[in-house]
Amino acid sequence: DAGITQSPRHKVTETGTPVTLRCHQTENHRYMYWYRQDPGHGLRLIHYSYGVKDTDKGEVSDGYSVSRSKTEDFLLTLESATSSQTSVYFCAISAGGLTGNTIYFGEGSWLTVV
């Protein structure tokens, strides 16, 4: 258990509505990540953070924004959800900064956009 809590775990929302997923960690790790997992695509990085208010884009960042106002929380927002954003979203954490630091994943948030 890497001390990661994702919420909500399951959500169904309508196209065009905003959605926020929350990742909470209890171990003061510097790095936090949001990945999405889709069949045939594996795990793709959406956004990541390397400190409070320090974030950067990953390979599939379009349509997503993030915020990190305190160390323990990393929020992923879909400003206007689309059906293509139906996916499983994983938050991950790492102490980071050194080669070989392990990245630990949360249990996932299943999002369905109808």
Add this chain to the structure above:
Amino acid sequence: QQQVKQSPQSLIVQKGGISIINCAYENTAFDYFPWYQQFPGKGPALLIAIRPDVSEKKEGRFTISFNKSAKQFSLHIMDSQPGDSATYFCAASKGGGSNYKLTFGKGTLLTVNP
């Protein structure tokens, strides 16, 4: 542009057999190569990892073989068991600092028949 290519997409092995999953990478700056195991409904969990200064690492029934000149690495599961049935992801990362992140292969679904 896929930086980490994983094969096969799926694999069926009999109990007691050897499972082999292969990955190839393009970026010679990668210096950390982990494998993750994921069961249905769960987040990926680190299984074993290797750095390019060694050619092989073994942990129990799991072995990573690394070929730096060919830019390839593979996961071998000896004496495969039905409980090993899961999706396996290879990944790669480079350096540290603010750019610490993993790039994943697309995954291999392993089924071990009893």
